Amino acid sequence: MQFYKWTAFSYTPWVILPVVLGVVSTMLMYDEHQNDMLKQLWIIPVSRAGYFFSKFTIVLFYSICFMLLTAAASVFFGTLPGYITVEWGSIVYLLRKCVEIAILTAFSVLPLLTVAASGKSYIFPVCVTLVYTFLGFILLMVNMYLHPLSSMTAIVMRDIPGVVLTQKLNIPAAFICIAIWCTGSALFAVSSLGKRK
Amino acid sequence: MSKYVIETKQLTKNYGEQTAVNAVNIHVEKGRIYGLLGRNGAGKTTIMKMILGLTPVTSGEVDVFGQNIKGREKRVYPRIGAIIETPGFYPNLTGTENLEIFAKLRGTAAPNAVKNALGIVGLPYRDKKLFSKYSLGMKQRLGIANAILHDPELLILDEPTNGLDPIGIAEVRGFIKALSTERGKTILISSHILSEIALLADDIGIIDHGVLLEENSMEVLEEKNSKYILLQVSDIPKTSLVLERQFGVTDYSVQDDHFLRIYNTSLDMAAVNKALVVQDVAVISSQLCNDTLEDYFKKITGGEGIA
Numbered sequence: 001m002q003f004y005k006w007t008a009f010s011y012t013p014w015v016i017l018p019v020v021l022g023v024v025s026t027m028l029m030y031d032e033h034q035n036d037m038l039k040q041l042w043i044i045p046v047s048r049a050g051y052f053f054s055k056f057t058i059v060l061f062y063s064i065c066f067m068l069l070t071a072a073a074s075v076f077f078g079t080l081p082g083y084i085t086v087e088w089g090s091i092v093y094l095l096r097k098c099v100e101i102a103i104l105t106a107f108s109v110l111p112l113l114t115v116a117a118s119g120k121s122y123i124f125p126v127c128v129t130l131v132y133t134f135l136g137f138i139l140l141m142v143n144m145y146l147h148p149l150s151s152m153t154a155i156v157m158r159d160i161p162g163v164v165l166t167q168k169l170n171i172p173a174a175f176i177c178i179a180i181w182c183t184g185s186a187l188f189a190v191s192s193l194g195k196r197k
Numbered sequence: 198m199s200k201y202v203i204e205t206k207q208l209t210k211n212y213g214e215q216t217a218v219n220a221v222n223i224h225v226e227k228g229r230i231y232g233l234l235g236r237n238g239a240g241k242t243t244i245m246k247m248i249l250g251l252t253p254v255t256s257g258e259v260d261v262f263g264q265n266i267k268g269r270e271k272r273v274y275p276r277i278g279a280i281i282e283t284p285g286f287y288p289n290l291t292g293t294e295n296l297e298i299f300a301k302l303r304g305t306a307a308p309n310a311v312k313n314a315l316g317i318v319g320l321p322y323r324d325k326k327l328f329s330k331y332s333l334g335m336k337q338r339l340g341i342a343n344a345i346l347h348d349p350e351l352l353i354l355d356e357p358t359n360g361l362d363p364i365g366i367a368e369v370r371g372f373i374k375a376l377s378t379e380r381g382k383t384i385l386i387s388s389h390i391l392s393e394i395a396l397l398a399d400d401i402g403i404i405d406h407g408v409l410l411e412e413n414s415m416e417v418l419e420e421k422n423s424k425y426i427l428l429q430v431s432d433i434p435k436t437s438l439v440l441e442r443q444f445g446v447t448d449y450s451v452q453d454d455h456f457l458r459i460y461n462t463s464l465d466m467a468a469v470n471k472a473l474v475v476q477d478v479a480v481i482s483s484q485l486c487n488d489t490l491e492d493y494f495k496k497i498t499g500g501e502g503i504a
C-alpha cells in the first residue's frame with residue numbers, strides 16, 4: 001500500500017499530470033490556429049462550443065490513459081521485484097483513485113485549454129501552465145478552495161489512508177471551486193473563439 | 198424575395214481609426230459571376246469576411262439569399278462554399294485526408310464528393326503527398342476543392358488563382374466558368390488582376406480604399422473599352438449628313454457641340470476631311486482613340502498599378 005502511494009500518488013498527479021495536460025492542450029489548439037484553419041471550420045459550420053468541448057474530450061481521454069498507465073506501471077514495478085504481494089482490493093482501489101485523479105485534473109486544467117484557445121502563440125500557454133501548476137501547489141497550503149488544482153487535491157486526499165491533513169476538508173467547496181473555474185473558462189474560451197478578427 | 202443572392206447595404210468596417218470598407222453596396226445576382234476588383238488593401242477580403250460573418254460588421258447589413266445573414270449563419274453556411282485568403286489545412290495529412298475530414302464535418306457531402314472535387318481542380322485522389330509538401334498552386338487548388346466539396350449554390354472565392362501559373366489560372370478560370378454556366382452557381386470572386394476578372398466575370402465591382410467606385414455589368418464596361426475616331430468639327434449637323442449620305446456611316450455618336458465619335462476606325466479619314474471641307478465644315482482635329490478597360494480603371498481608381 002505504501003508503495004503504491006509513493007508511486008502513483010506522489011508527484012504524478014500534482015505536478016506531472018497538470019503540466020503534461022497543459023502541454024497537450026496547447027498542442028491540440030496549435031494546429032488549427034497556426035494553419036489558419038478556424039475560418040474554414042466556422043463556415044462549415046462548426047460551433048465554437050462544439051469545437052472547444054471536443055478538444056476537452058481529448059484532454060480528458062488523454063488524462064485517463066495517462067493515469068491508467070501510471071497505475072499499471074506502479075503495479076508492475078511493485079510486483080516485479082516481489083516487494084509486495086498483489087492484493088486485488090488495493091489494485092482496484094488504485095485504479096479507482098487514478099481514474100478519479102485523471103478526471104478531476106482534466107477539469108482542473110480547463111483554464112489552460114482556454115488560454116491555448118484564445119491565442120496563437122505556443123510559448124505563452126506553456127508558461128501559463130507552469131505558473132498555474134506551481135500556484136496550485138502553493139495555494140494548497142493557504143486556501144485549498146481558490147485554485148482548481150488544490151481543490152482537486154482536497155477531493156482526492158479525502159480517503160487516502162495515512163495522509164494527515166492540516167486543514168479540515170470541505171469537499172463541496174472544492175467541487176464548487178472547480179465548477180466555477182470550468183464554467184468561467186469555458187465561457188471565456190467560446191466567446192474569444194467567437195470574436196476572432 | 199430580392200433577386201440578389203448577396204446584397205450589402207451601406208456595409209462598413211472600421212479597424213480602429215482606419216476605415217477598411219466604407220458604405221459598400223454590392224449586388225450579386227443569381228447564377229452570375231461577380232468580380233470584385235481592387236488593389237492590395239482595397240478591402241476585398243474584409244468584405245468577403247463580413248459577408249460570411251467571420252468578422253464583425255461595424256455598420257450596415259449583409260443579405261444572403263434574400264435575408265439578413267445575422268443569426269441565420271448555421272442554416273446559410275451549408276449553401277456556401279468559400280476560400281478566404283490562403284486556405285489552411287492540416288500539414289501532416291494528405292490532401293485527400295484533409296478533404297475527408299472536412300467532408301465528415303459537413304456531414305451532407307455525397308459519398309464520392311472528395312474524389313469529384315479533387316477531379317474538378319485537377320489534384321490526384323489518394324495521393325501520398327502531405328499537405329505541407331504541396332506547392333502554393335496545389336494548396337490553392339485544394340482550397341477550391343474544399344469550397345466546392347458540398348456542391349454549394351454560392352461560391353465566395355477570395356483570389357482563388359493566387360500563386361497559380363498561367364496555365365493553372367486558365368484551368369481554374371475554365372472550371373469556375375463551367376460551375377456557373379453548367380451548374381448555375383452564383384460566384385463572388387475577388388482579384389487584383391483586371392484581365393483575369395475581365396475574362397471571367399459577368400458583373401464587376403471596382404473597389405478602392407474601401408469605397409465601391411463602380412458596379413456594372415461586363416457589357417456596359419466593355420463599351421468603355423473601345424476604339425474610335427474622335428473628330429472635332431465646327432458644325433455637327435452638317436458633319437452628320439456628310440457621314441451618313443456620303444460614307445454610309447451610322448455607328449457614331451455626338452458627344453457635344455463640337456465632338457463626334459466614329460466607331461468605324463477603318464474609315465478613310467482623308468476622304469472624310471476632304472468631303473467636310475467641301476461642305477464648308479472646318480475640321481479642327483481628328484484622332485484615333487483607344488480606351489482600354491485598363492485605362493478606365495486607372496482613371497477611376499485615380500492611379501497606377503491596377504491590372
Ligand SMILES: Nc1ncnc2c1ncn2[C@@H]1O[C@H](COP(=O)(O)OP(=O)(O)OP(=O)(O)O)[C@@H](O)[C@H]1O
Nearest residue numbers: 197212217235236237238239240241242243244389
Ligand atoms: N485584422 C485587421 N486589423 C486591422 N486592419 C486590418 C485587418 N484586416 C485588414 N485590415 C486592413 O483593412 C484594409 C483592407 O484589407 P483587405 O485584407 O480587405 O484588403 P484586400 O483587398 O483583400 O487586399 P489584398 O489584395 O492584398 O488581399 C487594409 O488596409 C488592411 O490593412
Ligand SMILES: [Mg+2]
Nearest residue numbers: 241242282355
Ligand atoms: Mg485579400
